[in-house]
Amino acid sequence: MTKADVLIIGSGVAALQLAKRLRDDKNVIIITKSFLKNGNSNLAQGGIAAAIGKNDHPDSHFADTLEAGGFHNDRAAVLAVTKEAPDLIEELSEEGCRFDTDEQGGLLLGMEGAHSENRIVHGGGDATGRRIMEHLASAAAGKCTIFENTFVFDLIIDSSGRCIGAKGKNADGNIESFFANHVVLATGGCGQLYSHTSNAETVTGDGIALAYKAGAEIADMEFVQFHPTLLYLNGKTHGLISEAVRGDGGRLVTEAGVPIMEGVHPMGDLAPRHIVAQKIYDYLREGTSIYLDVSAIKNFAERFPTITALCEKNHVEWKSRIPVAPGSHFLMGGVKTDLIGRTSIKGLYAIGEAACTGLHGANRLASNSLLEGLFMGKKLSEWINEGRRDEVGIEFTEIRRPLSGCIRLPEIKDIKRTMMENTGIVRSEEGLLKQKRWLESFQLEEWLNADLGHLNFEEMTRAFMLITSWLITDSALKRTESRGGHFRSDHPCEKNHDWMGRQIIQKRNDQNEQIETAVAT
Incomplete structure (x- = not known):
């Protein structure tokens, strides 16, 4: 048994930003199922969106985020993040994180899709994620204990319903229980559910499946960005x-x-x-x-x-x-949280792509992902740093049960192929129903309540991929409209892209009028 103040599951930008900013007197543990830098954050070619140009303003970044998100966003979340973006860039620069500059020494600002201004800050050209990860990992070094090659397969919930820890299995097959005042999911998205993906091999939806198994609220899983x-x-x-x-x-x-x-x-x-x-x-x-x-x-x-x-x-x-x-590139949905990272389960938090704050709406605006990780890691660290240091109890109710002998798991290649075919870029009721029936044929309910401790890493991955695939498919079936990253071919309205463009421009003009009025007053 290992105890900590803060247990962070995952090791991307959001996780390392949190670890770096926690007070030195906090006992922090990071658990990652692979190596510290083996994930999407390190692969990120795009930069960080921030309204720091002479002719730019956070309100414009706000409007672009809403437009890209199909106006499904939580506006308070969008406003908070876009307003703080320039400060986050300034803080990283002052800490020594090197960003690309122009001939005058100012930050070089790039353009990306659905942005109305040049506002993308890059590092190393198309190696922004790697540069930020190196900076954060260096800053967090010595402040936390890192367990690599450890697969977290269950969250520990006490008799009051509070999350007090997690169970992990290392490469040698040994199981260890980790207890903490604060348990943080920073496991990323689920891009590897699809045969065509930009995501690292480790990104299989583990944290979302863990949270759902524990009873946490999940939101907007139908919105997958390709x-x-x-x-x-x-x-x-x-x-x-x-x-x-x-x-x-x-x-x-x-x-x-x-x-x-x-x-x-x-x-x-x-x-x-x-x-x-x-x-x-x-x-x-x-x-x-x-x-x-x-x-x-x-x-x-x-x-x-x-x-x-x-x-x-x-x-x-x-x-x-x-x-x-x-x-497949990014999941807009995930574990539902507020802007601190708190989930519907006390003691459990989620930050980064594993979380659904409402920032991205139905489709993420380019280069808002690293921004979100930095923002959420900072906000959660501030909240934890201000809180009490209660000791965690270790009494809990075991709710998992052994698996029955006949239970099966789908092969990874079959999950990826069928998700791409039936729950991919273009969806229909027929394909989604077919996919849902196929996923449920693997005794989904059994896997949701079973103890996975006896499984190896590959089997655990398949179980979590099954659960997360079902969450996406079920959500996609329930949303009959087309919006953002969720496109239903059996919904007539958005088949015409010209119509979509006209609607988007009209909504943007309306939004700009609202912003101009707000700024004027």
Whole structure:
């Protein structure tokens, strides 16, 4: 048995920001099922969105976030995060985190899809996530104890319903119980549920499944963002091609060089991600390959060294056109929390992509993810630092039961294939019902209440992928409208992208009027 003040499950930007900012007298433990930097945060090519340009304002960032999110966002959450974004950038810079600068020494601000201004702060060109992770890991070093290669398979809930710890299994097969005043899920999203994805291999929805098994409220699971441009070769995706490439002048074209986004949306190639992804998907389904033409971008290799290396590794001649396809990228839903990170279970918190604060709405605005992790890690640290240091009791009610002998799990490859086919970019009632029946055929209720301690890492992963896949599919079936990252082909309204564009622009104009009125008063 190991005790701590704060137990953090996961090791991305949100987790390390929290650990770094906790008081030195706090006993902090980080548990990660792989290695500290093996996750989505380290892979993030995009930057951090912040309204720090001369002609920019947080209110504009606020409006862009609402528009990209299909106006499904929690406006208070959006307002709080967009207002604090410039300060978060300034704090990181003052701490020594190096961001890209222009010739005058000011921050170099890039453009990405659905943004109305250049406001994306990058580090190392397209290696922002790695640079921030290195900075945070260095700052957090010595402040916490790290358990790597330890798979958390259960949350410990006491007889009052409070979360007081978690159970983990290490690579040697040994099980250990960790107890803490504050248990934090920072496990990321669930991109690996799909066959085409930009996500790290570790991102399989574990934290969301853990929370659901424990009885926590889950929200907005139907909203899965598919990034429009992943490197695509021989029917497989091989890594992310950042949206910043289109922000710098990259254009989506057919093999014949015909632009595909003209007339689809007023912002063209920089339209919100779900619109671009759906358009590429339509072409691919008809057998037409799509490419990202980067010939207009000067010094591409210097501007995008990570993408250049990815293309060269896969023998792609990047100087002209890069073959692309959409893939799962980000989950807007997750464990429902407030802006501190508190869940519906006392003692349990969630931050980063595992959480659903309402910031992203139905579709995340580009480069708001690292921003959210930094914001939530900071806010939760402030709340914990101000709180009491109550000792955690170790009496709890064991609610898990052994599995029956006949219970089965689906294969990972089958989960990924069927989720892509039935609960992917384009969905229908028929496909969603088919997927839900298939997932439930694996005795889902048994897995929700079972003790998973006897399983190995791969089996635990399959169990959590099953649960999280069901949450997405069930939510997608219940939402019959099309909105943001959730597109129903059997809902007629959003089949016409021109109609969507007109509606978005009208809503944006209405929103701008409201903002101008608010600023004036």
